[in-house]
Amino acid sequence: MRVIILFLFPFLLNSTFAYNILIYSPAFATSHMNFMAHLADTLTEAGHNVTFLVPMSDEKLRDRIKVQTKNIIIVDQDEIQKSNKCSGMNKMMQSLWTHIDSPETNRARFKLFGNQTVETCANLLRNSEIFERLRKVGFDAAITESLSICGLAYFKKLGIDRTIIATSCTMFDNIMQLIGEPDHPSYVPALQSLYTEKMNLYQRYQNSKYSISLQKTMREIFDLEIQLFSKWDISNWHDFYSETSLVFVNSNPYIDFPRPIIQKTIAIGGISVNVDKIKSQKLSEEWNNILDKRSQNMLISFGSIAKSMDMPIEWRTNILKVIETFPNVTFIWKYESDELKWANDIENVVFSKWTPQTTLLGDKRVTAFLTHGGLGSTNELAYLGKPAIMIPIFGDQMRNANMLERHNGAIKLSKFDLANFELVEKSINNILNDEKYFKNAEKLAHLLSKQPMKPKETVIKYVEFVSEFGPFPTMDPYSRNMSKIQIYMLDIYFIMFLSYSILLFAFLVFGRFLYNYLNFRILFYRNKID
Numbered sequence: 154m155r156v157i158i159l160f161l162f163p164f165l166l167n168s169t170f171a172y173n174i175l176i177y178s179p180a181f182a183t184s185h186m187n188f189m190a191h192l193a194d195t196l197t198e199a200g201h202n203v204t205f206l207v208p209m210s211d212e213k214l215r216d217r218i219k220v221q222t223k224n225i226i227i228v229d230q231d232e233i234q235k236s237n238k239c240s241g242m243n244k245m246m247q248s249l250w251t252h253i254d255s256p257e258t259n260r261a262r263f264k265l266f267g268n269q270t271v272e273t274c275a276n277l278l279r280n281s282e283i284f285e286r287l288r289k290v291g292f293d294a295a296i297t298e299s300l301s302i303c304g305l306a307y308f309k310k311l312g313i314d315r316t317i318i319a320t321s322c323t324m325f326d327n328i329m330q331l332i333g334e335p336d337h338p339s340y341v342p343a344l345q346s347l348y349t350e351k352m353n354l355y356q357r358y359q360n361s362k363y364s365i366s367l368q369k370t371m372r373e374i375f376d377l378e379i380q381l382f383s384k385w386d387i388s389n390w391h392d393f394y395s396e397t398s399l400v401f402v403n404s405n406p407y408i409d410f411p412r413p414i415i416q417k418t419i420a421i422g423g424i425s426v427n428v429d430k431i432k433s434q435k436l437s438e439e440w441n442n443i444l445d446k447r448s449q450n451m452l453i454s455f456g457s458i459a460k461s462m463d464m465p466i467e468w469r470t471n472i473l474k475v476i477e478t479f480p481n482v483t484f485i486w487k488y489e490s491d492e493l494k495w496a497n498d499i500e501n502v503v504f505s506k507w508t509p510q511t512t513l514l515g516d517k518r519v520t521a522f523l524t525h526g527g528l529g530s531t532n533e534l535a536y537l538g539k540p541a542i543m544i545p546i547f548g549d550q551m552r553n554a555n556m557l558e559r560h561n562g563a564i565k566l567s568k569f570d571l572a573n574f575e576l577v578e579k580s581i582n583n584i585l586n587d588e589k590y591f592k593n594a595e596k597l598a599h600l601l602s603k604q605p606m607k608p609k610e611t612v613i614k615y616v617e618f619v620s621e622f623g624p625f626p627t628m629d630p631y632s633r634n635m636s637k638i639q640i641y642m643l644d645i646y647f648i649m650f651l652s653y654s655i656l657l658f659a660f661l662v663f664g665r666f667l668y669n670y671l672n673f674r675i676l677f678y679r680n681k682i683d
């Protein structure tokens with residue numbers, strides 16, 4: 154009897170608590186899509202019926218959609234979206250290598266992205282067949298990627314009010330502002346900021362500009378997207394974010410810069426790193442042979458957006474010259490082209506268009522990683538405990554590099570340093586041979602393996618909770634309805650200042666009066682005596 158109950162119990166649990174969950178994940182960049190897919194897989198593994206809705210922003214990403222659930226709905230581009238494609242995306246990506254980061258240039262870069270986002274949303278709305286299909290399901294909750302307001306407006310149209318935003322980056326400055334989370338650019342680096350938490354006067358000014366510029370950029374995109382919904386009487390998106398039940402952030406409190414958050418913000422940083430699975434994966438014989446060849450191995454990858462093959466030729470040549478000075482180290486370089494004549498004579502470098510990155514990082518024979526510091530790679534480094542050289546190229550990568558460097562297991566360089574032979578050589582030598590980096594990286598990984606709440610558990614518990622009880626209007630901080638003057642109590646400080654000033658003034662007037670009076674009396678008596 155007991156055996157039967159034990160067998161039945163997990164099944165009963167699954168069937169009673171299986172929720173219908175919709176996940177909106179537009180295909181515009183691999184890293185964002187992977188993050189949303191990990192959320193989906195976590196919920197599918199917990200027995201929920203996940204529907205993964207993928208509007209195609211970028212057709213090239215079709216093979217990268219990897220998710221366990223069978224309910225995948227891909228929204229193909231129609232002729233209108235195809236013909237409205239903005240040219241210049243490839244050119245923009247190539248220019249990222251030498252792009253000089255500033256709040257203004259970042260905004261200009263987002264223009265193309267905004268166009269793509271709006272066109273993707275318009276295409277989704279033209280597809281009434283998918284809408285009808287989804288409307289019939291009756292979803293308990295829905296989760297959307299945060300770089301577009303289309304998901305939340307679409308959920309509204311579908312009549313789903315238990316919603317969650319998920320950001321595959323650390324907190325976005327515009328989300329903070331929209332949900333009423335305290336925003337302190339004086340010591341919290343903005344998402345695309347170049348600085349750490351220790352900033353001088355000028356840097357604090359710049360940091361706040363980074364924050365404001367991102368808010369403005371997103372506002373412009375959302376304004377365009379929401380116009381598409383005017384037919385359905387949806388015109389104002391300003392309360393959409395605060396109406397959601399939760400915000401999942403790809404940030405981990407033990408890795409990220411400390412900052413104040415509201416109770417709706419739930420950190421799930423590291424959800425995409427499944428350490429046990431990575432450590433149990435086996436490398437192919439080919440990769441094993443490569444790793445066994447020399448005593449040390451170093452992986453080099455700049456991610457999938459800024460391609461290694463597009464980097465300035467002088468930087469590429471410089472890296473190769475440095476590699477030549479480490480004959481006992483094998484360098485594995487993720488490189489996208491077969492045109493390799495420039496590196497033909499060097500023995501200790503292996504070029505590969507694709508690398509099993511996580512499996513390599515989980516392997517003891519790989520000593521260190523040279524990376525662009527995308528958040529995916531940054532979290533992998535933290536959880537797998539590998540020392541790294543981080544060379545951020547654009548976007549949030551500077552912040553990620555600064556964030557990990559604080560734990561003393563990584564060295565940060567500027568991308569422009571790639572032209573500097575001595576510096577690159579010294580950094581690689583340090584990261585490979587100075588025990589300090591290895592020990593600190595391992596310490597962080599150990600800590601993360603023991604953190605009290607695992608990201609996966611957190612996601613399952615919170616999504617189930619929202620599916621049952623959301624939304625939570627009482628969790629909306631009242632600060633959203635207050636002016637900055639009220640929030641920072643400037644009115645009260647002003648009144649206090651005014652009262653003390655009046656008191657001081659009265660005191661001075663009285664003092665002067667007393668002084669004059671006494672003077673007069675003294676004179677009067679003197680005169681009398683005389």
Ligand SMILES: *[C@@H]1O[C@H](CO)[C@@H](O)[C@H](O)[C@H]1NC(C)=O
Nearest residue numbers: 173202203204205224225290
């Ligand atoms: C699971 O979701 C799909 C929509 O993607 C729906 O058609 C199906 O009925 C759902 N299954 C259950 C058991 O609710």
Ligand SMILES: *[C@@H]1O[C@H](CO)[C@@H](O)[C@H](O)[C@H]1NC(C)=O
Nearest residue numbers: 237238239240268269271272
């Ligand atoms: C996007 O760019 C294309 C080509 O430049 C243009 O035709 C289209 O109207 C733009 N879409 C939006 C929403 O701005």
Ligand SMILES: *[C@@H]1O[C@H](CO)[C@@H](O)[C@H](O)[C@H]1NC(C)=O
Nearest residue numbers: 447448477478479480481482
């Ligand atoms: C490489 O290893 C060999 C043999 O272990 C050693 O003799 C040589 O000095 C090493 N070279 C460098 C540059 O470390």
Ligand SMILES: *[C@@H]1O[C@H](CO)[C@@H](O)[C@H](O)[C@H]1NC(C)=O
Nearest residue numbers: 626628629630631632633634
């Ligand atoms: C802010 O004011 C609006 C309109 O008066 C109200 O609907 C909303 O509930 C208020 N928000 C909070 C957090 O009190």
